Amino acid sequence: MSVLQDIKRRRRNLAQTLKEHQGIRTLVEQLYPDRAHFIYELLQNAEDAGATQATFRLLHTSLVFEHDGRAFEPADIEAITDIGSSSKQDDQQTIGRFGIGFKAVFAYTNTPRIYSPTYSFRIDDLVLPSPLTANSKLGPVTRFEFPFDNPKKPAAVAFQEIQQGLEALQVSTLLFLNTLASICWEIEGGAEGAVHRVVHADHHLELITNPDSDDAWSDHYVMFSAPVPGLPRHRAAIAFELDYLPGVEEYDHRKPLAKQMKVVDANPGQVFVFFPAEKETSGLRFHLHAPFVPEVSRASIKDTTANAPLFNQLADVTAAALQRLKKLKLLTPELLSVLPNNDDPLPLRYRPIRAAVLLAMRQKDLTPTFTGGHAPAEVLLQARVQVKELIEPRDLHVLLQTIDPLEWAANVNQKNGRIDKFYSSLGVEEWDVEALVDTLKEHLSEATAAPGQTYTYLKQPTPEVLTWLQGKSVDWMRELYATLERHYLGGWQRAQKVEGLATLKIVRLADGMLTRPSEAYFANAQLGSAGVPTVDTATFTRGKKNDLHPEARQFLVAIGVRELDAVSQMDRYLRQNYGEFSRNQKFEDMELFLRFAEEHPHELDIFRGATIFKVKSKGGPGVWASAETILFSQPYAPTGLDQFYRQELQDAKWHCLTDDYQTLDKRLPAFLKFCERVGVKSSLEISRVGCYGNTQYAFLVVKAPGNWSDNKGINIDFTIPGLQEALQRPSLDTSRLIWTSLLTAKDPNFTEAMYRSNSAHDIRRAPSKLIEQLKKAKWVPQGDRFVQPAQALVSKLPKGFYFDPAAAWIKAIDFGSETRRQEEMGKDRQQSAKLLGFPDDEKTLEMLRELAKLPKEELGNLAAKARASKAGEFPERTSSNPERRTKHVGAAAAQAPQRQSETRERSVSVNYSEVKTEARQYLSDQYTLDGDLYCQICQKPMPFRLDNGQPYFEAVELVPDLTTMHPPNYLALCPNHAAMFERANKSKSALRFLIKQAHGVNIDVMLAGQERKVRFTKMHLEDLRIVLDQLSKSSAQSA
Structure with a gap:
């Protein structure tokens, strides 16, 4: 068979x-x-x-x-x-x-x-x-x-x-096969096609599509692989796509591959199990293959532990491929865009490939450098091209004081592009022009000492860095200046950045030394430059004709190098002889300064900080100080500032001029004018500050809606430095100084603090810190004493205190408000005394004033005696027109509000408070006699008063079951009898009957087991009866 x-x-x-x-x-x-x-x-x-x-x-x-x-x-x-x-x-x-x-x-x-x-x-x-x-x-x-x-x-x-x-059928079908090198197809009545694979040397292979036709094309790859352990005939492999370099049209096997091609992005990279797995996504930008266990459909990789070793092997293959790419000279900066970075969304099982690539490039000589070589990423820095061209790797070693040599990473063609992101994933630090400037500040700053120190400088430049910079050529210095002008000062915050460079010894002088910008000048042939430190002209000119390098010179001007003229010569003279620690000051130089001020009235800023004034010193000869620390005082100008800043003068925070300048005679007016123009303090200045510390800070800032905007936000308050301390030791001169400063303030809006977070919200306003300080302190002179502004009288102000009643600050500090209130109260007291039966004469009023001075205890005793003498008294109220009142009260009763309740945990009257407020006013009118409010049960004045002086009493509802609410249906009771009436009252059910049958002004009730009388005024009792009658009629009609 x-x-x-x-x-x-x-x-x-x-x-x-x-x-x-x-x-x-x-x-x-x-x-x-x-x-x-x-x-x-x-x-x-x-x-x-x-x-x-x-x-x-x-x-x-x-x-x-x-x-x-x-x-x-x-x-x-x-x-x-x-x-x-x-x-x-x-x-x-x-x-x-x-x-x-x-x-x-x-x-x-x-x-x-x-x-x-x-x-x-x-x-x-x-x-x-x-x-x-x-x-x-x-x-x-x-x-x-x-x-x-x-x-x-x-x-x-x-x-x-x-x-x-x-x-x-994809051209890449043959990419990872071992033996099959050619696929052809013919379609009856249609097209035909073919794909051939040609393997060149050095991992290079070519896939040719339709090689025998006119439209043939080739795809080139570099492939790297390794045998799979246990499967020696199978390999794990990766393949990068290649493309021709500009100007190259076809591959020539006689030339190096790197001279003809470069690695390009295969986006998306494919995953192969010999043939493409159509539905598998790696997230990589190159192709990979391994003998994975696929799903039955072969469209994707099966999620099984059997595949895990293959992913790890692919990671090793990829890391090893970097060394081979380097040997092929294909490991260029452009290739970095093909490698995975930390922003790439890789599936979990492909991430070992990225980790292996990053680790290899961090630790081995694989990362492209600026000079065309390769180095471990951990020794690389990144910067713009101009900085790399200026600062060589050996310069980095000096500037950063490192032990290991540093290198520049290759250039990045696009910020935040794939190459830039790959460098970031490698941890390559950016060390650009800002970092260069920070390093120069760290090593080349020459900072002056703080006030009070005995040595000249707090910080000297680092010797190694200073020597390194002095060794640079003038051409190099010129490029440094141009680079800093273009890429550092050329951005935002120019003024702030310029200020930060002022202390750097980076200005090359003609003698080759380095100095700070403020100590250098541009040479002036007409004035001559002998003995003057001038800038080396080659640092801002170039070529045989010494053509100006505009950016280099612009940088030098920006950081403070000046033209050598009369102004700069004076400035240099001041810095040499009138610095903070100078001992070369001469009284006779003041005439030199006065002439300069007359000839150059707009250049007086150069005197700022110069110790050109002789000032008084405790227990010794005069010392020298700058204008910013000096106050005008006698005998030159009676400003009162010496009193205002008395403590600060004792602490040498402020100074006063010595009397020596009295000898200037005819030049004294010019001297005083000069003093004021260069900054000697002649008046108080109202300073603009933020709202922090304002008594209403919570309202102004904390509770303000919206987020803060630097452009549209408002945060303004006002104060006078040192005011709080000065107000604690008032004097006539201090008060006059404050008063005058308020009158002559440049900004009249100092009375208000203002805040808003942004333009979408309204401005919040409150009294400024200055106004709050002035309102609370006793500083306004009134005869032989000082009072708060509210207690002051215009008539008692001394001479020199001009009073403008329309001034906003006068109103803001409440000037005279308490006095006016006292005058009005005096008139009220006179009227009240008259109403109380006292004679309207000064003697009686004086007697009442004397009584007001007695201690509270003694007044209480007198009041108790008075109340005892009034025992049996009780307020009486009767209507002058009973008929009209009956109509009025009846109409009010008919329109009285219904008792409205809501069912919560218990029934609650929702319109109770309004009626009770009316009832309290009604009872106060009925039961007040000689300022005392009487209880309707004990018939005595209420036992105590509230902080506002009003007697405390309870308004207790009399007949509680009425359907409507009425002020007359309440009693004025002391707390004791209010509790009895509400909680120990056996007569509640009979109250309506007792009111109707009452003879006189009393009704008898049983409270806490004892019989008590409730006393009414005639008017109250009549009003109550009218209300009850009206309710009876309304009830009968509705029935």
Whole structure:
């Protein structure tokens, strides 16, 4: 029995099962995601058979596939005619592992035919082989024929789907195969195509599409691989795409690859399991391959631990490839855009590849540098080109005081581009022009001492850095100045940056030394420069003609180098002889200064900080001080500042001029004018500050809505420095000084503090700190004493205190408000005394004033005696027109508000407070006598008063079950009897009857087990009866 007959015999039961269970065939046919996927299955079998060439011929009635690989063996027939079995299951070196891949052809054919040099046969019912006559013309070629005889798939549809599959066959299909180097296809009545793989030297391979046609093109790659442990015939591999350099049109094998091509971005990079896994995404920008365990469809990689070692090996392969790329001179800055950075969204299992790349480039000589070489990323810095060209690596070593040498990273063509992000992922620090300036500040600053120190400088330049800079050429210095002007001062905050450079010894002088900008001058041929430190002209000119380098000179001017003229000469003289620690001051130089001020009235700022004035000193001869620390005082100007700043003068924070300047005689007026112009203090200055510390800071700032805007926010308050201390020791001179300063203030809005977060919100306003300080302090002179502004009288102000009643600050400090209130109260007291029966004469009023001076205890005793003498008294109120009052009260009762309640935890009257407020006013009017309010039960004045002077009493509802609420239906009771009436009252149910039947002005009630009388004024009792009668009538009408 032949091999085919034996296999067929053994497959009959399986064939019968498949007929009975058609779903199995359907499952097999639909197993793959695309209809022509079996094309890859055929190529897989060709690769496993060691074929070098494969050909497809698509006819309208069938598909023919041929390859030149190994001929069929019995095991191959066993596998191809079985389901779930494969000759490759025990051979881990082959691609296929499932034995059902070939069955995908049955979606198109029922009778596939195989012609091999060893066996020729047809397959029926998926699994039954039948022998065919061999085709001797094929020679060593194996042929597969697939007639389109599946009734479920019309031939036209089969032709169209396979045509689409062939035309979509990717050029990269051959990229990671070992033996198959050529794929050709022909389509009846249509196109034909081919892909060939050519392996060049040095990991370089070329995939040529349609090589024999006019539209042929090539794709070039560099591939790196390593054997898979345990599978020596399989390799883990990566491939980078290549493209021609500008000006190169075709590959020349005689020239180095790096001279012709560069690595480019393959976005997206593909994942291969020999062939492309269409649905697998790596997030990388190069291709990779390994013998992964794929999903059954081969479209993606299976999530299984069996694949983990392959991902780790790919990471090692990629890291090792960097060294080979470097040897091929392909490891350029542009290649960094292809490598994964930390911003790339890589799936978790592909991240070891990125980690391996970053680690290798951090620690090994693999990262491209500015000079064209490679270095570990951990020794690299990044900056703009101009800084790299200026500061060489050996300069970095000096400036940063490092032990290990540093290098510049290669240039970045786009900020925040892929190359820049890759450098950031490597941890390459940016050390640009700002960092350069910070380093120069650290090592070249020459900072002057703080006031009070005995030595000249707090900080000297670092000797090594100063020597390094002095060793630079004038050309180099010129480029330094131009670079700093263009890339540092050229941005925002120019003035602030210029100020930060003022102390740096970076100005090259003509003698080769370095100095600070303020000590250097541009040479002036007309004035001569002997003995003057002038800038080396070569640092801001260039060429044989000494053409001006505008940016270099502009930088020198900006940082403080000046033209040598009369002004700069005076400035230099002042700094040499009138510095903070100078001992060269001469009284006679004042005439020199006065003449300069007359000739250069707009250049007086150069005197700022110069110690040109002789000032008084405690217990010794005069010392020298600058204008900013001096106050005008007697005998030069009676400003009062010496009193205001008395403590500060004692502490030498402020100074006064010595009397020596009295000898200037005719020049004294010019001297005083000069003093004022250069900054000697002649008046108080109202300073603008922020709102912090204002008594209403919480309202102004904390509770202000919105977020702060530097452009649109407002935060303004006002104060006078030292005012709080001066107000604690008032004097006439101090008060006059404050008064005059307020009158002559340049900004009249100093009375208000203002704040807003941004323009979307209103400005919040409150009295300024200055106004609050002035309102609280006793500083306004009134005869022989000082009072708060509110207690002052205009008539008592001394001479020199001009009073403007319309001035906003006069109103803001409440000037005279308390006095006016006292006058009005005096008039009220006179009227009150008259109403109380006291004679309207001064003697009686004086007696009342004397009584007001008595201690509270003594007044209380007098009041108690007075109340005792009034025992039995009780307020009486009667209506002068009973008839009219009856109508008025009745109308009010008819319109009284209904008692409204809401059901919460208990019933609560929601309009209770309004009526009770009216009731309290009503009861106060009824039961007040001689300023005392009487309880209706004990008939005595209320036991105590509130802080506002008003007697405390309880307004207690009398008849509680009325449907409407009325002020007359309340009693004025002391706290004791209010509690009794509300909580120990056995007469509540009879109150309405008792009121109607009462004779006189009393009703009897039982409170706390004792009989008590409730006393009314006649008017109150009548009003209450009118209310009750009106309610009875309304109730009868509604019934």
